[in-house]
Amino acid sequence: MKILLINPKTPETFWSFSASLKFVSKKSSEIPLGLLTVAAMLPQNWSLRLIDENVSPLNDEDILWSDFVFSTAMSVHRHSLNKLIDRCKRLKRKIVAGGPLVTLEPENFAAIDHLILNEAEITLPLFLEDLLKGKAKKQYKTDTFPGIHETPVPRWDLLKMKDYATMNIQYSRGCPNDCEFCSVTMLNGRHCRTKTADQFLKELNFLYNLNWRGHVFIVDDNFIGNKHKLKQELLPALIQWSKARKYPFRFTTEASLDLADDELLMDMMIDAGFYSVFVGIETPNKLSLNECNKKQNLNRDISDSVKILQSKGFVVSAGFIVGFDNDNEEIFDDQIKLIQKSGIVTAMVGLLNAPVGTRLYQRLSQENRIVRQFTGDNVDGTTNLKPIMGLTLLKAGYEHILSSIYSPKEYYQRIRVFLNNYTVPNKVFQRVSFTELKALFKSFWFLGFKFKGRLYYWRLFFISLFKYPRKFPVAITLAIYGVHFQKITQNL
Numbered sequence: 469m470k471i472l473l474i475n476p477k478t479p480e481t482f483w484s485f486s487a488s489l490k491f492v493s494k495k496s497s498e499i500p501l502g503l504l505t506v507a508a509m510l511p512q513n514w515s516l517r518l519i520d521e522n523v524s525p526l527n528d529e530d531i532l533w534s535d536f537v538f539s540t541a542m543s544v545h546r547h548s549l550n551k552l553i554d555r556c557k558r559l560k561r562k563i564v565a566g567g568p569l570v571t572l573e574p575e576n577f578a579a580i581d582h583l584i585l586n587e588a589e590i591t592l593p594l595f596l597e598d599l600l601k602g603k604a605k606k607q608y609k610t611d612t613f614p615g616i617h618e619t620p621v622p623r624w625d626l627l628k629m630k631d632y633a634t635m636n637i638q639y640s641r642g643c644p645n646d647c648e649f650c651s652v653t654m655l656n657g658r659h660c661r662t663k664t665a666d667q668f669l670k671e672l673n674f675l676y677n678l679n680w681r682g683h684v685f686i687v688d689d690n691f692i693g694n695k696h697k698l699k700q701e702l703l704p705a706l707i708q709w710s711k712a713r714k715y716p717f718r719f720t721t722e723a724s725l726d727l728a729d730d731e732l733l734m735d736m737m738i739d740a741g742f743y744s745v746f747v748g749i750e751t752p753n754k755l756s757l758n759e760c761n762k763k764q765n766l767n768r769d770i771s772d773s774v775k776i777l778q779s780k781g782f783v784v785s786a787g788f789i790v791g792f793d794n795d796n797e798e799i800f801d802d803q804i805k806l807i808q809k810s811g812i813v814t815a816m817v818g819l820l821n822a823p824v825g826t827r828l829y830q831r832l833s834q835e836n837r838i839v840r841q842f843t844g845d846n847v848d849g850t851t852n853l854k855p856i857m858g859l860t861l862l863k864a865g866y867e868h869i870l871s872s873i874y875s876p877k878e879y880y881q882r883i884r885v886f887l888n889n890y891t892v893p894n895k896v897f898q899r900v901s902f903t904e905l906k907a908l909f910k911s912f913w914f915l916g917f918k919f920k921g922r923l924y925y926w927r928l929f930f931i932s933l934f935k936y937p938r939k940f941p942v943a944i945t946l947a948i949y950g951v952h953f954q955k956i957t958q959n960l
């Protein structure tokens with residue numbers, strides 16, 4: 469059997485980093501981890517090819533080579549998945565698809581030949597069994613969340629690794645919290661299911677033996693969903709693994725803000741080689757935090773928690789949301805103040821949206837406040853709901869936030885606040901790679917001469933070089949990220 473695995477094109481989003489990727493000569497910031505995991509679950513005697521439309525073109529000949537096209541999609545891929553379905557129909561090839569988008573809205577993808585919903589560990593084997601018997605059904609789904617301790621090692625070897633800025637890996641699925649707008653708990657449950665430490669290290673070894681070095685993004689819904697297991701099992705093993713290999717990887721992950729309450733956990737993560745963490749802050753408005761059930765962010769000074777993380781050695785990026793029922797026009801300036809004060813350089817601000825299947829979607833459907841389809845791009849300035857404050861005011865306030873925080877003045881000021889708070893971890897990250905050196909030289913030209921905020925760049929350059937020399941690489945990296953954020957905010 470010949471299988472073509474296709475990762476559909478992702479539109480320009482906050483996460484795409486497209487303008488910044490040019491500095492490091494990479495084509496994409498994200499690998500199709502789900503498809504690579506599915507590839508590892510297919511019979512070993514099948515021929516597999518992978519095309520990631522974000523790094524290479526998809527030709528008709530590729531599709532015609534295959535017996536089946538396998539794909540996966542998140543909400544943001546709606547348009548590209550529909551184009552792919554049309555193309556497969558025209559070329560008379562069957563398409564099999566799974567992932568969050570089709571799991572949440574199977575009725576909108578009736579043209580797909582076989583829908584493999586929920587988690588593939590359960591539904592894919594059922595499909596494969598039927599397929600081999602010649603009686604594959606239209607749809608496979610389950611209400612059960614599988615254990616992931618037997619999930620096979622993803623087929624990273626199918627990638628052209630040099631095209632990517634980072635490799636993704638997964639340790640756990642699910643999150644014990646229950647934020648009203650979040651689809652994670654509905655898709656992956658509230659029980660945090662983990663891989664074993666040995667299994668995770670086996671995956672790391674595979675990446676290491678493929679000669680990958682540098683950034684590794686642990687794509688868990690909430691990496692600290694099971695703190696006990698992390699401290700007892702995974703992190704001690706990961707610390708040893710990283711030390712023995714002189715820290716070949718810089719880990720990034722997503723975690724809830726209560727990470728800042730656990731000194732031991734932070735220390736262990738830094739010891740293991742963590743570099744950066746994305747936290748869901750959402751809002752400084754306590755009424756809105758209550759409204760969306762973001763309990764872990766209540767009863768704390770958010771900016772102090774961020775500073776704790778930064779001073780431990782984490783580069784903190786964060787998500788923010790405006791448009792809660794309890795927001796009024798003061799929220800826009802409050803968000804700007806919080807972002808500036810806490811030195812969160814990479815701040816993803818979006819309008820509140822209600823993904824299908826979330827508790828928020830159910831509540832607003834009952835209130836007749838769902839007005840359009842969710843795009844899945846949380847910084848495109850759209851929302852699928854009717855905000856209490858009115859859409860015009862919300863959009864104007866939103867644009868005000870983005871134009872402020874991504875103006876060169878505010879952006880570079882935030883980098884300075886961050887550098888002040890940040891402690892460079894002792895053991896790691898002292899090596900500067902050739903690619904990073906190249907990026908530095910490119911930044912001279914682009915940010916130092918062509919960029920309208922070049923004076924801010926040079927100021928940062930000299931301040932970080934002389935005042936914070938160990939923080940110089942991270943300062944220039946953040947300056948380069950800014951090119952992408954300034955570009956996407958201009959397009960709004």
Ligand code: SF4
Nearest residue numbers: 643645646647650652
């Ligand atoms: S903490 Fe994050 S992953 Fe967990 S439910 Fe809230 S938004 Fe979702």
